[in-house]
Amino acid sequence: MGYFFITVKKLVLLRLVFFGIVAFWSCNNAETKRAQTIVSGKVEVVADETLLPVMEEQVAVFEHLYDRTNVELTSAQENQIIRKLLNKEVEVAVLTRQLTEQENQFFKARKFTPRVYKFATDAVAVIVNKQVSDSVITLDHLVKIMRGEKSTGSLNQLVFDNPNSSTVRLLKDLAGVDSLPANGVYALKSNLDVLKYVYETPQSIGVVGVSWIVRPDNGTKKYVEGIKVLGVKGREGEPAGGGYYKPSQSNLADSLYALARPVYIINAEPRKSLGMGFAAYLTGESGQRVILKAGLLPDSIPPRELIIRK
Template sequence: MKKFVLLPLISCILALLWACGGRQSDEKRTIVSGRLQVLTDETLLPIMEEQVAVFEHLYDRTEVALASAQENQIVSKLLNKEVEVVVLTRLLTEEENAFFKARKFAPRIYKFATDAVTFVVNKQVSDSTITVDRITEIMKGNAGDGPLNRLVFDNPNSSTVRLLKELAGVDTLPATGVYALKSNADVLKYVYETPQSVGVVGINWVVRPDSSTRKYVEGIKVLAVKGQEGKIGSGGYYKPSQTNLADSLYALARPVYIINAEPRKSLGMGFAAFLTGESGQRVILKSGLMPDSVPPRELIIR
């Protein structure tokens, strides 16, 4: 009788041991297998979602848990070891690098694309251009009563806000003329519904909209931008096309980096190699961003 009572108990114990062993093996990562957490700048979320989908398809033993956040939150989590692989539109500052130097460790940093801070308006608006000087005046609180006097950002701590604050030389957002919402999708919706406002988004939100934002993208247009005198893009009005990004004509281009702070060579390195390699660069090419190295095209002549 005892034998029949013990058999179910032994079976349960073996099942638990097998399950634990399975979880432990899943947690072991190599360059091309395992599970990886990646935190990306929210302005780059659409292109990074595409990159993850292609990467997991090519390497079916991988799982990339992708999430987006504000720039300052991403850096904070990186320094606090809450995440080891992040995607940002800037390098780490000297103060931020000091955290790693104190641990006698240097994260691996790879540039894999060039993004464009893009300005969009409702299609009903007659204006099709804007100058960096006008943008900086609005950021300084001098919006005035003319057309296009309202900048709308995804959130107050986003990378686009940080970039334009640096450009205008201000530490805080003005009380009028600048509004911050919660996401790039919210910006597209707001501009679609509110003429005379200028939305500030990442270019891939416009070039590759998903089903939830396609309606809004179809009702807006991208402004051509003229740079400040003596700086990039000052010779005319340029849209954030890949050609203008490649020719360094668009005034508000910015690099995109993957920062890998894994303590050993693991799946983060594999993902970074994919992003900078031919497959990842082809995904960038289709997204509206400029790839860091343009993939070659093969022509078959018959």
């Protein structure tokens, strides 16, 4: 008889434990489902590597404002990001161009159109070692190097972050070439590598995203202090061709800098989720303030608050 009651007690206990686990799992599962909103949950964002510093700041501020969010930020080269989007490996991306008609066909085949929002204007900075006496350069000079032509002066070695990067694509488009020349142009692995190379090689010209040099962190500060940014003269007949201009926000606003480019967030989520919330943040006042502090041009200038003291 005693053995019977002990067995019954064990069965009751096991059932209680089982239903407790089920209830706990159900609550957690329901909470996870509830958490996937435009202001909570988890999203993976892949950004153009030239924009990584400013996007790291954006994610830090966004997660501080919305503490139930988790933005997993990674960076890659432009071609890699496009491939990830088309293969559905990632749904939210930050690029310096919109999708082409051919790329959009992949989404049209799925009967879906990604949402695209412009939230900034970036500048591609042209840098040299501080020991170099030159302080300006022409776009024509850069184009000649990209075409493999001989150009005057001592600065004839152009260094990029990666052969598949957005900066290479920009200069290739301006030069009207499909590939890099055999001599005079070199591609490394990252923007940080370009900073290091120019720091150590006085005869080189580096091409980097401006956010890498405006607010350098401890890992890049040494190299940024050893380089300088050149003023760039654009093509004749264009606003940027009237003088030599540096990649400042005022020059970007007045279309005076020849190597400016738009920045977009592309949201390919098929549902209303955190990607939409992150895009709204980037285009809103808080996100635009981060853009302003990072040296890029915000798509909408945040209002300034004046405190008048009596």
